Amino acid sequence: MTTALAADPEPPRPRPRSRPQRLRRDAVRYRWLLLLMLPGALYFALFRFWPMYGARIAFKNYIPFLGIDGSEWVGLDHFQAFLSNPDFTRLLANTLIVAALSLFIAFPLTIVLALLLNELRLQILKRTVQTLVYIPHFLSWTVVVSITALLFAIGTGPLWTFLSDLFGTDANMLADPDWFRPLILMQMVWKDTGWGTIIFLAALAGVDQEQYEAAVIDGAGRWQRVRNITIPSIMPTIVVLLILHTGQILNTGFEQIYLMSNSLNRTVADVFDTYVYFAGIEQGAYSYSTAVGLFKALVGLVLIFGTNWLAKRFNQQGIF
């Protein structure tokens, strides 16, 4: 995969005659940059790629006591076990739906909130609200879920009362499969929208103020300034985040879903991550969970390169 990428055309530059010559010339020309990159490269080699050599346990029946080399090779058995699971399609569908909620609803809301915050004139209010909305990020899912249980307690919870009047239902929303996704989305939005704005606010802080002043002189209204200056200036950030998000599409955040699932909503709640937890981690089956991790990585890579390619077609910066 990586070699295929490296073969993509590089920006044109003067080509010296032979390869060693070119290498030497580059090394001299870019010596400072290469030196700056060295610590990072070392980091990736040591802590990211060296352990990957251990990922061969995906093809073995790994028993910690025997060590990686002492464990027996089983080839693609673990991959097969995962892919041939009768529930595979259901798990895939559930996972993609949760990912879609996050990508198409939660993510845009983050941008909207950042833009609204940016339009706040009252500095003190702006700072206060910024600080407040990012607090929920620090509450663990355990706490968020228990607060949800409190708010949606059947018969007594304030939100349950409100919603049951609104929709004329007396169902236990925490157990009802139809309510599972709305609840998950609500929690997602509540917990991380504020936190997500931080990165956009940093991008917005970099916008050239003179552009606004010039636009005002040209008679541009509020909305026009947002559309023509603010949004284009954070577009690169949006695109990059979007690309990186798609790479995580099969990772749904295990803890939230695990804590929110129960016997009555499991048909819609089960995702890859919860399934692997039961099948793998809880049982100490590391080979199996590593195999699933590899599979998800493969899908993630394809998606990242795909969306990156798309972004470039639409003249966006992309990540490469």
Added chain:
Amino acid sequence: MSTSHQRFNTRAGRAFDVLNVALLTGVGLLAILPFLYVLAGSFATELEITTRPFFLWPEEITTSSYRSILSSDVFVRAFATTVVVTFVGTLVQLGLTALMAYPLAKADLPGRRTVLALVVFTMVFSAGMIPTFLVVKDLGLLDTYWALILPMAINPFSLIIIKNFFQQLPPELEESAKIDGANELQVLRHVVLPLSKPVLATFALFYAVGIWNDYLSPLLYLSDTSKWTLQMILRQVTAAASLSADEMATDVPPPAQGIKFAVVVIATIPVLLAYPFLQKHFAKGMLIGSVKG
């Protein structure tokens, strides 16, 4: 800076402002309410927590939850350790990330795409707990604080975002510095980094929070109890809500709700306090101002 904005505000614009203030105030309240409940609960008696469903002000205020956590030397030591590790770790991680992001932002650097592809690969695939543990062990980092900092030193996600910010800086600034005889390191230090304060502040926050909240690394890498960080001490209390039936069979009563709430407060407040310091840099990051200065 906003005088010109106000002068040219239309009536619709003013209506929007009012709505926006109302809406965001609401959003802010919505975000903080549950936390206030946690805060109130941390000062309430166990009986009140079990009998009142939701409250923002306890009828009877008690500090017993805090006393039982704070009374121990272990806690105070773990707290101090965590502050130091977070501070040092954030500097190390942010430094390494910025150093690597800068060369990668140069479109003409040979091999850049290969490196980026490898970085992206590590973002979607991590080798897992045991292989990483074995590497940390082989490097002799077990039971050192570096084990909490180095294995997660560069977050690929942060690296890519910072790289993209660097890419958006006007190239003329660097060119002029280079004409003045600056090398790349000097350009990075005197031109690029000062211009990137907002994004660096953002990722300083991300890294700091990452180290602050990390419990898996101390769990796996530190056997020596005296080196434990705050999360190792707190984890026990917060996670106990999901005790399985089998664990309950030990007849140890689960920790009181009040203590759980107090733990959440203690773990959250320091990071909240750090935010305004970083927020300051967000506003200061106006490009033109720095260029002119």
Added chain:
Amino acid sequence: MFESKRIPLALAAAASLALTAACSDGGEGSGEPLESLTIMAPFFSAVPPEEDDPIDEALSELAGLDLSVQWVPNTDYGSKTNTVLAGDDIPDVMVIQGKDQSFVQTAEAGGFWDLTDHLASGDYPNLVTENAQVQEASSVNGKVYGVYRARDVIRTSVILRQDWLDNLGLAAPETTADLAEIARAFTEDDPDGNGQDDTYGLINPAWSGIGNGSPYDAIETWYGAGNLWRDEGGELAPAFTSDEWLQALQYERDLVSGGYVNPDYATMDPATWNEPFLNGKGGIIIDVQSRAVELAKLFKEQDPETYDRYVALVGQLDGPNGTYALPTAGYSGFLAIPRSGVQNEDQLEQVLTALNELNTTEAQNLMNHGIEGDNYSVVDGEAVFDPAKQDFTDQVTGAWAQLGTNLAGYNAYPIQQETEFDQALNQLRLDLQAEDVANAVYNPAAALVSPTYTTSGAQLDTIIADARIQYIAGQIDDAGLQAAIETWRSSGGDQVVEEMNDLYADLN
């Protein structure tokens, strides 16, 4: 922010020097006699004991070896265990919490000492079990890999609102039919006399898995469905394939459809189990006896004068098919001895001798109560704790008690109860235990570890646990329930049954 770069770098360098100070355990791996005993154990207390802990010193003296305990937060004990096994710095003794895949595979690959003969030899009198059945249950297919940590065999009980029973003139239940009638009365007959229809009978929380002490498991056992597995003429069969199990489910479904159970039974967080009982919403809890004590304590806070009117405790209920009690496994994990730390028979003997010493009455008092004359004193043969040293006492019971095995009997001082009511409640617990143990239905397959179950047991159990709740909720009917059992069979269940029966035949 990067202007003054030198300072943080210097700071980092200083920190590295100060912090990298090594902590390597004395290089083991030789066959030399052990000088210290490293034990890895979970803890429940707020903070773990320190190296200079007085209990550590006292126990080291008893054991004749310098004790060094690696405390691990209980919640993440499993992850830590697996990484420790992967490394080469393995403790001499490890608390193993359950027979999960990684433990069983490691043990079968020879990673732990097989203690079966050593423990049976009688060389270590304090490690000879007083309940052979429990020791076998803790084994892996008959091989004992650890010294089990004994727990009460009878814990299941029914806890009711005594004041509600009194208000309605009802007696405590003796049969499952009584329980259903009380649940109905608690729902429909206004047990709190406030004139409002705001109460229900049974309080059930959400529960994952099967055969792990849920209220549903208790009712099924009372109905005669057995305990996870049944021996049907020498053949093992899962409890949920029996008619009695189905009968019990119908009983549970009737309770739910009648509205006699809390409406959020499928989602209620078990951590909030006490709340409806305390707040007068629900009146019946089927759970461990110690919950009655917890509840009585909370009532005491709420109503210090007449707190003794609220809690009624009864044991097993007679079902329509006979009298059966649901026991626990009788143990909670075990202390296993890895071969990579303890390399030869001599060292093993040293470790077992130390463990033997750690199971004397003196050691039991240290582990369960603390230091006599410091945080507790003995009055009339009972331990009385010093309230001023509560934090220390909590640490002892939350950490050191985890090292206790007590398999040859628990001889530490009984704890003095605060009031007459507490005393009576405690006595009642003991009486109920003595009574119910005679009817205990043990899991005949407790010792058996089937390979298929170790890899996919959690998923298989979830199929049945979900189907059970869906059936009770009325989401699926009898056909749906049978379909779920079929799914269980085809997903590996049949294989589990086959493997279990092979192992069962080998063992007996």
